[in-house]
Amino acid sequence: xxxxxxxxxxxxRPIAGFNRSPGVVAAVTNAGGLGVLAASAYTxxxxxxxxxxxxxxxxxxxxxxxxxxxxxxxxxxxxxxxxLVASALGTPPxxxxxxxxxxxxxxxxxxxxxxxxQRQIEAGVDLLIAQGTEAGGHTGTIxxxxxTPEIVDIAGGRPVLAAGGxxxxxxxxxxxxxxxxxxxxxxxxxxxxxxxxxQAIKDKFLRAASSDTxxxxxxxxxxxxxxxxxxxxxxxxxxxxxxxPMPLQPMLVDAAWQRIDQAAAHGHEGALRLxxxxxGQVVGSFRQIRPAAEITRQMVADCEQRIAxxxxxxxxx
Numbered sequence: 001x002x003x004x005x006x007x008x009x010x011x012x013r014p015i016a017g018f019n020r021s022p023g024v025v026a027a028v029t030n031a032g033g034l035g036v037l038a039a040s041a042y043t044x045x046x047x048x049x050x051x052x053x054x055x056x057x058x059x060x061x062x063x064x065x066x067x068x069x070x071x072x073x074x075x076x077x078x079x080x081x082x083x084l085v086a087s088a089l090g091t092p093p094x095x096x097x098x099x100x101x102x103x104x105x106x107x108x109x110x111x112x113x114x115x116x117x118q119r120q121i122e123a124g125v126d127l128l129i130a131q132g133t134e135a136g137g138h139t140g141t142i143x144x145x146x147x148t149p150e151i152v153d154i155a156g157g158r159p160v161l162a163a164g165g166x167x168x169x170x171x172x173x174x175x176x177x178x179x180x181x182x183x184x185x186x187x188x189x190x191x192x193x194x195x196x197x198x199q200a201i202k203d204k205f206l207r208a209a210s211s212d213t214x215x216x217x218x219x220x221x222x223x224x225x226x227x228x229x230x231x232x233x234x235x236x237x238x239x240x241x242x243x244x245p246m247p248l249q250p251m252l253v254d255a256a257w258q259r260i261d262q263a264a265a266h267g268h269e270g271a272l273r274l275x276x277x278x279x280g281q282v283v284g285s286f287r288q289i290r291p292a293a294e295i296t297r298q299m300v301a302d303c304e305q306r307i308a309x310x311x312x313x314x315x316x317x
Contacts, residue, residue, distance in 0.1 A: 001304065004159040005181035008127065009034050009083050009106055010062050013300045014182030015172065016084075016161060017292065018066055022050045023194030026057035027292035032300070036086065036184075040068040044076045051080040064108075070096045084108055086129070087120075089138060097124045110163070110184075112140030117151050121158070128155055129184045132164030136187045136280035138224045139164065139215065145178070152179035167282035169302020176307070187280035188299075192292040200264040201227075201277050202289060210284030219253060221246030225280055230273040231260075 003014045017028030018036045025035030037054065039047050047065075054063055064084030065077045070093055077085055078099055085100050086108040100107040101124070108127035109120040117128055130151040132144025142150075144164040152160045159182070162175035167188035175183045189195055190205060208227060215223040218235045221244055226232075234240065243249050263271035 001300065003176075003181040005127070005161060008159055008181075009064075013296070014176075015296060015300060016064070016182065016184045017189055017296065018086075018184060018186040019189040019192075019195060019292075021189070021194055021196045022054050022057075023196075024189045024192055024292045025063055026054050027192075027194055028189075028296050029054075029058045029061045029063045031293040031296035033296050034062055034064055034084065036064040036066050036084065038066050038068075038088075039073050039077070040066075040088070044073055047073055048076050048079070051077070051082070055081060064106075067096075074099060078103055078105070084127070086110065087125070091119050091123050092125065094123070100126075108161075111151060112142060112147070114150050114154055117154055121154075121156060125158070127159050127161065129161045129163050130180070131184070132162075133215070133225070134165030134281045135163055136190075136213075136225050137278040138220070138222055141215075144175075148175060148178040148180050164280060165282055167280075167285055167299075169299045169304070170306050171282075172299055172303040173306040173310070176303070177310075185299075187282050188295060189292055190277070190279055190283075191286040191289055192295055193289055194292050197277060198261060198265045200267070200272055201275050204229075204272075204275060205279065205283050205286050206288070208283045208286070210281045213279060213281055213283060217243045217249065219249065219257070219278075221249035224278055226278045227276045227283065229276040231276055 005014050011034050013032035015033040016036050017033050020038040020041045025037045028035035062083035065082050066086040066088050067073055068088045084106040097107050106126045109125045110129045110131045111117040130148045132147050133139050133141050148162040160180050161182050161184040162180040163184035166183045166185050172183050212228050213225050214228045215225050216232055217223050260271050260274050264275040
């Protein structure tokens, strides 16, 4: 499949796989997509080591990095052979855009509203990622079906990727029908063998319905979609305090989450009730844990099949 996105980043399949696990990133890239590493979980030194490992696995194929705090990591990411750098939250600093363009690296940005996209265009980004409210993590309130064509219409010829609620070939085909040049997927890789999430949370994902997520500021200080658990029930109590704004809320709760993860990994009943992670509404479609490369290839194959089926609906002339 060839689109403006595949031409821009040099991959054969119009799918970007965003994940914190280097194994997922390498697998998606080696399966023909663009693996994108979430840098927020790492120190600069750790990120350098992870990018080196990815490059050893992909043999020169394109991959990217997603930055939550760009200034902290610019020197590290531009010392590697990245093909794309994404600004995950807000308008990228001018130094990110200028260094990216000077190095021939595609600069991308996630947007949840048209006004966000306009600011990103003015900042000089090359690729817009229209992230609907269905997505996991920090997200707005506009659905992908509405947001994607709106962003395509104002993108000024820049490729747009659809994100949020995309974990199958049918959903990928729908994104292309909306005018997107490809898809940016995050949640689907949480059901991959390579993802580093502990088995306890993966088991909760497999049992969850699409209605079992919520947008909550109780982990980061900004609304982020995640799997609902006893953690959120406690914060929803009438006597619970209001979450602090970012970055204060993570400073308050991160140590607690480390203890929850550790205890849940050892089967502690209370920790298992509290355990959660950022994930989109497509969690309700998870049925099994599969290799990331298999997920990538299956999504693309099913997308191509659905497009062919849709073409068959047209009258023969």
